[in-house]
Amino acid sequence: QKEVEQDPGPLSVPEGAIVSLNCTYSNSAFQYFMWYRQYSRKGPELLMYTYSSGNKEDGRFTAQVDKSSKYISLFIRDSQPSDSATYLCAMSARGNTPLVFGKGTRLSVIA
């Protein structure tokens, strides 16, 4: 079993839809959880950063962490074609330690 599991998709939604992206993990030591967005052939861009359990909202993006279920989610409201990218979940046991990534989910938002 991989430490971090993420459905690679691809996921295709119409513009304006609510998108739900998820990751599960097996290492209970993980406390820091991140979502990165990666456009084709570019480096990952940090979207959301959460410590421990709970929700965090930033504009159209909401990150949720459920440590009891070892499950994290990213919700995108009112999705736009510019949101089309690969979304990577990442996590670590302590801040500034090596990140463990999921495989990434490829999202397409169709106008």
Add this chain to the structure above:
Amino acid sequence: DAGVTQSPTHLIKTRGQHVTLRCSPISGHKSVSWYQQVLGQGPQFIFQYYEKEERGRGNFPDRFSARQFPNYSSELNVNALLLGDSALYLCASSLGGPTDTQYFGPGTRLTVL
């Protein structure tokens, strides 16, 4: 402020050759990490440096080495290149504190023929 910069952008090498990739962190960041991202996969951790000292090493062969300079920039070296080394090599920097997260550069795309 400039983000993390990496050079070169693209590189084509043949099997058995050596390659050096370079990274300049965000100003003020003292920690640099290297990741390898094979097509269709998430990044895999290779090395982390903080204040010129190696902080961590991933599960990569000894052909991979790195160092960090006094100005906090870093080099990743790969010897005896194999076809399987073809990937996007990402550099990430952070301040180095216990709650700090990592910001990635655009990567260097290495193709080994």
